[in-house]
Amino acid sequence: MLEAAKGYDPLLKRPLSIFRYNDGIIQFLYRIRGKGTKCISELRKDDVVQLLGPLGNCYPQPSGDFIVLAGGIGIASVFSLFEKYPGRAYVYCGSRNCEELLMLEDIKRLAKEVCVTTDDGSVCRAGLITEPFREFIESAAFSNNPLPIYACGPNPMLQVLSTIISDKKLECHVSLEEVMACGVGACLGCVCKTKSGYSRICKEGPVFKIEDIVWD
Ligand SMILES: Cc1cc2nc3c(=O)[nH]c(=O)nc-3n(C[C@H](O)[C@H](O)[C@H](O)COP(=O)(O)OP(=O)(O)OC[C@H]3O[C@@H](n4cnc5c(N)ncnc54)[C@H](O)[C@@H]3O)c2cc1C
Ligand code: FES
16 A cells, blocks of 8 residues: 555555565556556655555465466556566456557566457457457367466456356466555455455455455
8 A cells, every 4th residue: 555645635545566576676567547646656766655565465376387367557466476487477468558558578578478459459469358368268278288367457357257267177366456445454445245255355355266256
């Protein structure tokens, strides 16, 4: 949870994924969405901000090859996984247009295979990333060698993912997003529905097994 302004507006810290952590330096990768992220973008070298974290859980470490599905700024959450394990990830990465397609050269360098789509077709294959992802999951090559899946992106993308793999017994972990207030499990403002009741995304999550989520 990163402080978004020096004064009281906005009052609440904003949740961001730890994009990278190296030698005591934390990097964030974020999209300017509203007031908080705009304030964060105006920070300059030597400014001091409060940070509360790390909070919540993280993706389990993959033991072999794995698949990453990232939609939009969801790439910030999954990037460190395939940066840590170069040459092991099949990366499916979608964004609205070429301007919002981030880290592409690094993804190509680090991944085993890369598939990229843009909604408007401004670069790479046109359409939603869930389509080539579905083709891969339904291919004979994948059926013979099923791999764990790690995903982060908009809820509609995660729901499609859940449908695609619903009749397959696959290990799949998704990182969920919700507006957050306290970030530490106290306010219950960030709950999602799971098969065992409501879970706090900031505390029990943000990473969940996909089969545990109840999609509304
Ligand atoms: C665990 C977690 C990790 C995240 N990691 C990143 C990251 O690495 N990079 C990044 O760019 N963003 C990330 N986000 C999203 C980020 O927290 C929001 O974009 C940010 O809080 C928006 O704040 P704001 O003040 O700029 O916008 P606001 O003014 O608060 O909101 C602008 C609009 O966006 C909507 N909105 C705000 N937050 C969310 C949200 N979390 N989900 C859906 N809609 C929302 C609001 O309802 C409003 O319509 C993450 C969120 C979570 C929960
Ligand atoms: S943000 Fe308060 S419980 Fe999650």
